[in-house]
Amino acid sequence: MGSKDAVDRTPLWVWVADIESSSASSLIKLLSAKAPLRNLHHVKRIKRSLSPAGGRKLSIIVCVVDGEDGDDPTEGSEDGDDASLVEGPPRERPNILNDDVGVIVRQHSLKLYKVQVPRSPALSREEWVDQNKLWPCSYHPVAGNARSTPTEFNEKELQLIRGFMQAAVQQARIALAQGHQGNGAVIVDGFCGKVVASGYDQTGRWFQDRTTRSDSNADREARETGRGREAAHPTKRRDGDHEEREEGWSSPVPQSAEQKLASESASESSCVATLDSQTIEREPWSLASERDEVVAQGGHRLGLEECVRTTNGCGLYPQAACSGLEPTAFGDPQAKAGDNGGEVLCPCGIGVEVAVQIARSSARPAQPYAGKETEIAERDVKEDARCMAYEGSLSREEGIVQGGEKGSCISLKGCSNSNSNRDSVAELMFLPHPLKHAVMVAIDRAARRDLLMFPPWKEGRGVDCPTEDRWVDCEEEGREALSIREPTCERVKRPRLEPDQSDHIDSSRRREDDDPSSHPPEGGLLPPRPYLCTSFDVFVVREPCAMCAMALIHQRVSRVFYAIASGDAGALGSRYQVHAQKGLNHRYRAFHLGLTEADLQLK
Amino acid sequence: MAGSNAHEIQFMRMALEEARKAFDRQEVPVGCVIVHNGEVIGAGSNRSNETRNATRHAELEAIDVVLEKLEKDGSSEEEASKKFQECELFVTCEPCIMCAGALAILGIGQVIFGCQNDRFGGCGSVLSLHTDGAKACGGPNPSAPQEDEKMKPFKCKGGVLADDAVALLRDFYERGNPNAPRPHRAVTAA
Numbered sequence: 001m002g003s004k005d006a007v008d009r010t011p012l013w014v015w016v017a018d019i020e021s022s023s024a025s026s027l028i029k030l031l032s033a034k035a036p037l038r039n040l041h042h043v044k045r046i047k048r049s050l051s052p053a054g055g056r057k058l059s060i061i062v063c064v065v066d067g068e069d070g071d072d073p074t075e076g077s078e079d080g081d082d083a084s085l086v087e088g089p090p091r092e093r094p095n096i097l098n099d100d101v102g103v104i105v106r107q108h109s110l111k112l113y114k115v116q117v118p119r120s121p122a123l124s125r126e127e128w129v130d131q132n133k134l135w136p137c138s139y140h141p142v143a144g145n146a147r148s149t150p151t152e153f154n155e156k157e158l159q160l161i162r163g164f165m166q167a168a169v170q171q172a173r174i175a176l177a178q179g180h181q182g183n184g185a186v187i188v189d190g191f192c193g194k195v196v197a198s199g200y201d202q203t204g205r206w207f208q209d210r211t212t213r214s215d216s217n218a219d220r221e222a223r224e225t226g227r228g229r230e231a232a233h234p235t236k237r238r239d240g241d242h243e244e245r246e247e248g249w250s251s252p253v254p255q256s257a258e259q260k261l262a263s264e265s266a267s268e269s270s271c272v273a274t275l276d277s278q279t280i281e282r283e284p285w286s287l288a289s290e291r292d293e294v295v296a297q298g299g300h301r302l303g304l305e306e307c308v309r310t311t312n313g314c315g316l317y318p319q320a321a322c323s324g325l326e327p328t329a330f331g332d333p334q335a336k337a338g339d340n341g342g343e344v345l346c347p348c349g350i351g352v353e354v355a356v357q358i359a360r361s362s363a364r365p366a367q368p369y370a371g372k373e374t375e376i377a378e379r380d381v382k383e384d385a386r387c388m389a390y391e392g393s394l395s396r397e398e399g400i401v402q403g404g405e406k407g408s409c410i411s412l413k414g415c416s417n418s419n420s421n422r423d424s425v426a427e428l429m430f431l432p433h434p435l436k437h438a439v440m441v442a443i444d445r446a447a448r449r450d451l452l453m454f455p456p457w458k459e460g461r462g463v464d465c466p467t468e469d470r471w472v473d474c475e476e477e478g479r480e481a482l483s484i485r486e487p488t489c490e491r492v493k494r495p496r497l498e499p500d501q502s503d504h505i506d507s508s509r510r511r512e513d514d515d516p517s518s519h520p521p522e523g524g525l526l527p528p529r530p531y532l533c534t535s536f537d538v539f540v541v542r543e544p545c546a547m548c549a550m551a552l553i554h555q556r557v558s559r560v561f562y563a564i565a566s567g568d569a570g571a572l573g574s575r576y577q578v579h580a581q582k583g584l585n586h587r588y589r590a591f592h593l594g595l596t597e598a599d600l601q602l603k
Numbered sequence: 604m605a606g607s608n609a610h611e612i613q614f615m616r617m618a619l620e621e622a623r624k625a626f627d628r629q630e631v632p633v634g635c636v637i638v639h640n641g642e643v644i645g646a647g648s649n650r651s652n653e654t655r656n657a658t659r660h661a662e663l664e665a666i667d668v669v670l671e672k673l674e675k676d677g678s679s680e681e682e683a684s685k686k687f688q689e690c691e692l693f694v695t696c697e698p699c700i701m702c703a704g705a706l707a708i709l710g711i712g713q714v715i716f717g718c719q720n721d722r723f724g725g726c727g728s729v730l731s732l733h734t735d736g737a738k739a740c741g742g743p744n745p746s747a748p749q750e751d752e753k754m755k756p757f758k759c760k761g762g763v764l765a766d767d768a769v770a771l772l773r774d775f776y777e778r779g780n781p782n783a784p785r786p787h788r789a790v791t792a793a
Contacts, residue, residue, distance in 0.1 A: 181741050203739060204680070432680070433670060435705050437740050440658065447656030545740040546732055547704030550725070554657035554701060568754070569738035571704070576730060578700060583729045585722055 011134060012040070012119040013065035016047075017110035019058050027060055027108065034100035035063040042121035044136040061135075062112060063101050164188055164539040165563055165593060167198065169600050171438065172541045175200035182602045185438040185540040187446045190558060196536060197449055199441030204432020439540055439548035443555050446536070537561065541600065543570035543592070549578035553586050560588055563595040607763045611715055614638050614693040615764045618717070621648040621661065622695045622771050628653065632771045635661035635694040637669050639686065645669035662694055662702040666709065688712050695768035697761055700725035700732065707737035710755040717768030719761060726759045733759035 019027055028045055037043060043061065051057035105112065117135040122128035128139040153161065164186050171184020183201040188194065537559045538552060544562065549571035552560055560572060560579065571578040572590040579590045607615075614636055621634025625648035637645040647664025651657045669690070673683045687709045695717040698706060703725025706714060719728050726733040736754030 181739070183741055201741075433667075434680075434684075434709055434739075435663065435666065439740070443658055444654075444656055447654055450655050540740075542741045545704060545708070546725070546730070546737045547701045547708060548740055550699060550701035550704060550723070551658040553723075554651075554699075556657075566738075566740050569740060578730075581700075581729060583722065584700075 010119060011116035013114050014043075014117050015062040015065060015112045016059050016115040017062055017105070017108075017112050019060050019108070019110070021056070021058050023108060024058055024060065027104070030104050031060065031062060031101075034104060037061065037064065040064070040117070040119075042131075042137050042139070043117045044138060047136050059115075061115075061117070062105065062110065065114060160193060161539070161561055161591075161593070164195070164537070165541075165561060165595075167195065168438075168539040168541050169563070169602070171198050171200035172600065173602055175202070175438070176602050180204050180432065181437075181542075182600075183438040183540070183542045185442040185538060187442050187557075188537045188539065190535050190537045197442050197446035199438050199443075199445055201438045202432055202436035202441060203434055435547065437545065437548050438542075439538065439544050440551055442538070442540075443551055446555075542566050543572050543574055544578075545569045546571040546576060546578060549576070552588065553578065553584055556586050557588050559591065561591045561593060563593045563600065564597065565592060610641075611693070611760075611763045614643070614691070615695070615715065615717060615767075617643060617646065618661075618693040618695050619764060619767050619771065621646050622768065625649045625661070626771060626775055632775050633661045633694065633696045633768075635665040635692065637665050638691045638693065639689055644672060644690070658701060660699065660702050662692065662698055663705060665692070666705065684710060691715060693763075695764075695771070696720050697724040697726050697728055699723035700730050703730070703732035704737040706757060707732050707735075707755050708739050711757050713758040714760070715763050716759070716761045717763055718765040718772070726761070733757050 024046060031045070037045065045061050047059045049057050049059065104110070115135065118131040118137055122131050122137065122139050125139065128137060131137040167186045168184045171186065172182045173184070175184055176182035181201040181203055184198065185200070186198045187196045189196050536555075536557045538557050539561045540548075541563050543564065543566035544552065544560070545566065549560075562572065565574050568575050570576075573592060577590075578584070579588045581587075617636045618634045621636060622632040623634070625634060626632035628648075628650075630649040630652050632649070634648040635646065636643050645665040645668035647666075647668055648661045650659040650664060653659075669687075670683065673686065678686070689712055691713045692706065692711050693715050694702075697716045697718065697720035698714060699720060700723060703714075714726065714733065716726065721728050723729060725731075734756050736756040738754060
């Protein structure tokens with residue numbers, strides 16, 4: 001399929017006739033009815049040019065030269081073997097016209113000659129300029145069927161793009177330092193130019209270098225060592241997190257959720273804290289400590305993910321040999337809301353983490369962020385903190401910015417009420433995950449952040465599950481979507497990457513949104529909270545694979561920038577063009593920044 | 604439904620049961636079970652509305668259950684990878700491009716699906732990742748190019764209990780997707 005989709009760059013022969021301007025409109029109508037230019041939507045029907053005599057001249061495409069449209073492009077050039085190029089000598093009326101077109105040609109006594117037009121839509125602005133020398137064409141980057149190069153941006157935008165890509169590269173460095181594939185992704189709200197979520201590859205050595213992977217005992221030993229070392233540095237932010245993870249690791253019997261909560265509250269800084277990547281660079285990390293970090297950071301994050309994520313299939317079939325879990329309380333809204341429903345609202349460190357990461361990057365003088373980057377990052381931190389703060393359960397902006405040291409509550413608590421026995425299992429989710437590609441991780445974190453910032457509508461902090469009559473529906477979607485899985489979201493058009501405006505626009509938007517749980521929606525309708533990454537831009541170091549590219553379609557992002565193509569794994573231009581795939585219900589634009597491994601300076 | 608054997612129907616019914624659970628949770632009703640040697644080792648259904656993560660499809664949910672179990676058992680990645688090669692995955696609707704890509708990356712043994720997914724299908728409808736195979740992002744591994752990952756196509760069969768899967772989806776969309784973002788009409792009681 002991939003090869004079939006490869007763009008054919010050879011021009012296409014068409015029959016053209018010079019016409020009077022008076023007959024142009026009627027001819028266009030006739031011809032588009034009788035001889036529509038299929039698959040040539042980018043080609044304009046009429047070309048204006050200066051005639052050799054000095055006057056204006058109009059030429060109209062009558063139809064495609066027979067054989068050109070089909071699979072045999074040689075036939076056309078056979079016909080046009082001689083000097084039948086642009087402005088070539090008029091030839092006899094071809095006998096290959098179909099009847100309808102023949103009638104039109106006779107009626108208007110058109111003199112036909114052959115001309116070449118571009119076969120495929122332009123993929124870049126330059127190409128479009130070239131195409132126009134051949135024949136006037138239109139350029140629709142959004143409908144483009146392959147990646148574009150970011151030539152259409154001005155210097156300011158390019159600077160932002162570079163800055164965000166740098167943030168993605170930063171994520172890739174973390175991944176690499178932890179033994180994962182060097183890939184990172186950043187999701188940016190194009191509306192306010194703010195980082196929404198970032199993620200790095202967590203596939204570990206699943207696909208590579210398997211022989212060097214040590215056995216689990218050695219790993220555990222390494223982790224023990226790590227813990228000892230960690231204990232010697234009690235001031236480090238990740239301690240609480242780390243310790244908790246250690247327990248999950250070292251005890252084969254998972255703790256009960258209650259125990260965990262107890263130990264958590266006992267620990268002074270039990271909140272999520274991320275690995276300070278500055279530390280990575282400063283300290284010569286041994287393999288052991290790197291592995292350790294995987295536990296300390298990735299581990300906890302995974303734990304959180306597992307909290308939000310529940311499964312429902314386990315243990316439900318008598319023959320299911322899976323994990324011996326009890327059926328979860330999930331799916332029963334009453335049980336889920338349960339005793340401490342309020343805790344669900346607690347920010348679980350996603351935003352904290354984002355804020356910390358941004359703070360980190362802004363605090364990092366060595367970063368090649370050009371010019372405004374620091375400023376932007378600082379504003380982001382504040383913005384993020386504010387976003388988090390407004391939801392009510394958190395008014396500790398400083399705490400967030402400083403990495404949540406003041407103990408912003410951890411979501412394990414909130415999660416445990418939905419699914420306490422899953423927590424312990426979640427704790428075990430420490431190994432690299434074959435599908436946790438950078439993009440998938442970032443999407444997941446964006447989604448969880450969204451859940452926290454715009455929690456599900458609740459009646460008096462009660463049941464999390466809305467009654468059916470309060471929910472509203474998108475009728476069209478339902479009708480047309482019998483065969484699809486995801487509802488589409490109305491695409492919101494917003495200005496993008498305009499830092500100058502972002503402040504006031506964003507704040508007003510936030511105010512309007514407010515906390516949906518604080519007041520009942522008007523008219524019994526829920527506030528239309530999009531759960532998808534509508535209007536988001538994604539910056540990722542490596543060209544997404546088919547899975548990630550399609551995930552971005554599902555998430556309805558609007559633009560994807562990647563630094564390095566992925567060869568036959570790549571689905572945004574290299575092997576497939578998923579972002580512009582015919583038949584899918586969403587498209588986004590993809591930009592290849594064309595960097596090299598050396599540019600990234602990952603190592 | 605010609606050509607569906609008892610084995611396929613048995614497990615597809617379980618996948619449909621999973622889908623029914625998604626339906627009850629007001630999620631798009633797609634369900635999935637992963638079977639190893641005639642035993643269900645993982646099951647899941649769509650959770651994209653609840654998580655606001657449109658990538659939480661039934662297949663990925665079920666895969667995560669299996670991975671969790673493998674981790675809990677202390678399986679190495681090689682063992683896990685081998686296990687997936689021996690697995691059959693039953694899903695009520697054709698895996699979308701994302702899930703098909705994920706399954707190819709994992710190297711799943713075989714996929715049996717119910718109805719086609721004309722909009723998103725990655726197993727023949729829109730793309731054909733089951734025959735093309737897929738690889739993880741990143742291309743050749745610079746540190747170990749000789750271990751470059753292989754494209755892993757997988758066996759795929761559709762149309763098992765497709766009518767039941769479609770009926771469930773139709774029920775769902777007639778009731779209305781409660782989390783569809785654009786409000787139009789109130790949902791009628793199921």
